[in-house]
Amino acid sequence: xxxxxxxxxxxxxxxxxxxGQFRLFVDAFIANRLAVLGLVLVLIAVFAGxxxxxxxxxxxxxxxLARRLEPPSADYLLGTDQYGRDLLSRILxxxxxxxxxxxxxxxxxxxFGVLFGGIAGYLGGIIDDIVMRIMDVFLxxxxxxxxxxxxxVLGPSVGNVITVIAVVSIxxxxxxxxxxxxxxxxxxxxxxxxxIGLPVHVRLFKHVLLNCLxxxxxxxxxxxxxxxxxxxxxxxxxxxxxxxTPTWGTILFEGKDYILLNIWWMSLFPGVAIMLTMLGLNFLxxxxxxxxxxxxxxx
Amino acid sequence: xxxxxxxxxxxxxxVPVFVGISLVVFSLIHLIPGDPAIAVLGExxxxxxxxxxxxxxxxxxxxxxxxxxxxxxxxxxxxxxxxHTNQPVSEIxxxxxxxxxxxxxxxxxxxxxxxxxxxxxxxxxxxxxxxHVARVIAMxxxxxxxxxxxxxxxxxxxxxxxxxxxxxxxxxxxxxxxxEGMILPAVALGAAYAAITTRMMRSSMLEVLRQEYxxxxxxxxxxxxxxxxxxxxxxxxxPTITVIGMQIGxxxxxxxxxxxxxxxxxxxxxxxxxxxxxxxPIIQGLILFFALVFVVTSIIVDLSYAFFNPKIEYx
Numbered sequence: 001x002x003x004x005x006x007x008x009x010x011x012x013x014x015x016x017x018x019x020g021q022f023r024l025f026v027d028a029f030i031a032n033r034l035a036v037l038g039l040v041l042v043l044i045a046v047f048a049g050x051x052x053x054x055x056x057x058x059x060x061x062x063x064x065l066a067r068r069l070e071p072p073s074a075d076y077l078l079g080t081d082q083y084g085r086d087l088l089s090r091i092l093x094x095x096x097x098x099x100x101x102x103x104x105x106x107x108x109x110x111x112f113g114v115l116f117g118g119i120a121g122y123l124g125g126i127i128d129d130i131v132m133r134i135m136d137v138f139l140x141x142x143x144x145x146x147x148x149x150x151x152x153v154l155g156p157s158v159g160n161v162i163t164v165i166a167v168v169s170i171x172x173x174x175x176x177x178x179x180x181x182x183x184x185x186x187x188x189x190x191x192x193x194x195x196i197g198l199p200v201h202v203r204l205f206k207h208v209l210l211n212c213l214x215x216x217x218x219x220x221x222x223x224x225x226x227x228x229x230x231x232x233x234x235x236x237x238x239x240x241x242x243x244x245t246p247t248w249g250t251i252l253f254e255g256k257d258y259i260l261l262n263i264w265w266m267s268l269f270p271g272v273a274i275m276l277t278m279l280g281l282n283f284l285x286x287x288x289x290x291x292x293x294x295x296x297x298x299x
Numbered sequence: 300x301x302x303x304x305x306x307x308x309x310x311x312x313x314v315p316v317f318v319g320i321s322l323v324v325f326s327l328i329h330l331i332p333g334d335p336a337i338a339v340l341g342e343x344x345x346x347x348x349x350x351x352x353x354x355x356x357x358x359x360x361x362x363x364x365x366x367x368x369x370x371x372x373x374x375x376x377x378x379x380x381x382x383h384t385n386q387p388v389s390e391i392x393x394x395x396x397x398x399x400x401x402x403x404x405x406x407x408x409x410x411x412x413x414x415x416x417x418x419x420x421x422x423x424x425x426x427x428x429x430x431h432v433a434r435v436i437a438m439x440x441x442x443x444x445x446x447x448x449x450x451x452x453x454x455x456x457x458x459x460x461x462x463x464x465x466x467x468x469x470x471x472x473x474x475x476x477x478x479e480g481m482i483l484p485a486v487a488l489g490a491a492y493a494a495i496t497t498r499m500m501r502s503s504m505l506e507v508l509r510q511e512y513x514x515x516x517x518x519x520x521x522x523x524x525x526x527x528x529x530x531x532x533x534x535x536x537x538p539t540i541t542v543i544g545m546q547i548g549x550x551x552x553x554x555x556x557x558x559x560x561x562x563x564x565x566x567x568x569x570x571x572x573x574x575x576x577x578x579x580p581i582i583q584g585l586i587l588f589f590a591l592v593f594v595v596t597s598i599i600v601d602l603s604y605a606f607f608n609p610k611i612e613y614x
Contacts (some may be wrong), residue, residue, distance in 0.1 A: 134319070136316055136319070137322075137323060140316050140319070140593060141320070141590045142551045142552045142589055144552035145552055145555070145570075145590070146323075146586070149327055150330070152579075153328075229444055233444065233446060233556055237571055239574065252446075252450070256560075259450060259453055259458070260457075260458060262458050262459075267447070267454065271447035271451065274443075275442055275447075278444075282441055282442055
């Protein structure tokens with residue numbers, strides 16, 4: 001089968017004739033204060049991650065054992081860790097890694113999930129049965145547990161964490177895509193495309209999936225939040241990204257041994273960063289869902 | 300189709316899922332690059348030890364035969380033995396289960412006691428300040444990683460205030476000592492659960508309050524509290540229960556982290572301990588166990604949904 005370019009024609013074709021729809025979406029989104037707050041929080045996190053190399057006050061891996069485990073002060077705004085590394089710099093660089101893991105794993109999962117779900121939904125029949133039964137098996141595992149199991153075998157590394165999170169997220173995207181495709185394929189424009197003789201892959205990838213973008217986008221946004229949380233949890237358990245690479249999870253992992261010694265700053269601040277980013281992504285996801293749904297929009 | 304036919308159909312549907320789950324768990328050991336026996340035992344293992352393990356795990360047989368033997372064994376409850384202690388994996392799981400069951404049980408009860416009333420009030424007073432506060436707190440509950448919440452609880456209530464123990468399983472010192480040790484982990488684990496349930500209860504209530512039978516109940520002169528109690532809450536709680544059941548996987552994942560932080564001797568921490576020792580039979584057994592609990596719960600949820608909701612079509 002031909003491998004159509006998913007991103008390009010969708011954007012190019014979508015923006016022109018549906019500008020009216022797009023304006024409605026933007027208006028609805030801006031009217032939702034929590035959604036805008038979510039977008040702002042996410043943009044702040046992305047900004048911190050992208051510019052970490054410049055805005056971090058110190059090298060995140062520079063050790064200064066003379067000043068280890070210091071509480072927050074004017075010199076070290078968020079304190080230092082067990083090697084005297086600046087916690088603020090580590091959290092900023094950790095933002096970079098955590099966001100990258102969350103984003104790339106879900107981009108990969110969305111690619112495969114849309115492909116599987118789209119094909120299953122559009123072709124139906126035996127292919128649908130086979131694909132969705134396989135997805136059912138993966139959905140039958142609590143996702144974090146399955147991720148732990150696969151990582152136990154593959155070993156901890158950034159690449160493996162991205163792979164594992166992508167693998168366990170594919171069924172979620174596939175399921176959403178499939179049900180959206182099932183509704184769309186009964187629409188008249190799809191019948192029309194078939195009547196004028198467009199081949200099946202053009203109908204599916206250029207016409208049907210284009211109209212399924214809303215639920216897929218919402219699901220992907222919420223999954224990015226889940227992916228970041230999962231990276232954090234896996235790294236915290238020592239199974240994901242390994243120290244000294246800073247991520248929110250590895251900083252919490254290193255801080256774990258100092259909790260009972262009252263070294264609270266190593267555990268508190270990375271968690272605040274996670275919480276604000278999660279809040280942002282969840283508000284953004286909910287806001288997108290409401291703004292993209294014509295029924296809610298007209299309320 | 301009546302309820303019993305639906306039950307049989309639902310159980311039959313679970314068979315291929317069960318075989319698929321077993322296949323995935325079985326495959327884990329074969330995803331290890333190189334010889335699994337050497338990878339598991341380590342480079343310093345003697346040829347004898349490696350051969351003995353290859354023999355025990357039937358690694359010399361064709362793959363499909365290995366899978367067949369593994370499937371037969373697990374159907375008989377034989378999940379293999381620990382590489383380190385030689386204890387049967389099923390015994391290990393049974394001995395770790397009480398801590399996890401008590402922790403999850405308390406977490407669910409506490410979260411429902413918080414979530415259902417707040418969800419109802421939030422829906423009844425829609426867009427009031429109570430509703431806004433409840434929604435923001437619920438969103439916070441979904442956004443905070445439960446293991447971090449656990450850490451914050453330890454810092455505040457155990458280290459700073461010294462009110463509660465920072466963890467452990469103290470039921471050997473008596474019931475109340477045990478319960479005291481459960482407070483922090485159960486609340487940390489239940490917080491996100493409560494948040495999800497609150498959101499579900501609220502939207503479910505809003506949906507029900509829009510229905511015509513609520514108007515009918517009001518029109519026939521029932522007092523407002525009776526309308527809410529007899530008609531609205533009763534109907535809104537069905538989808539909420541479904542969501543609670545579907546979130547059991549979340550609870551199991553959360554238990555792994557919560558038990559690790561609070562040093563609870565449950566199945567979740569056992570998984571992490573087994574991982575650090577690369578004790579693969581325990582890892583496989585536990586992952587299979589978690590998946591089975593998840594599958595069985597979703598079957599029970601589906602069946603109870605069908606049982607309690609006479610309107611549903613069995614399809």
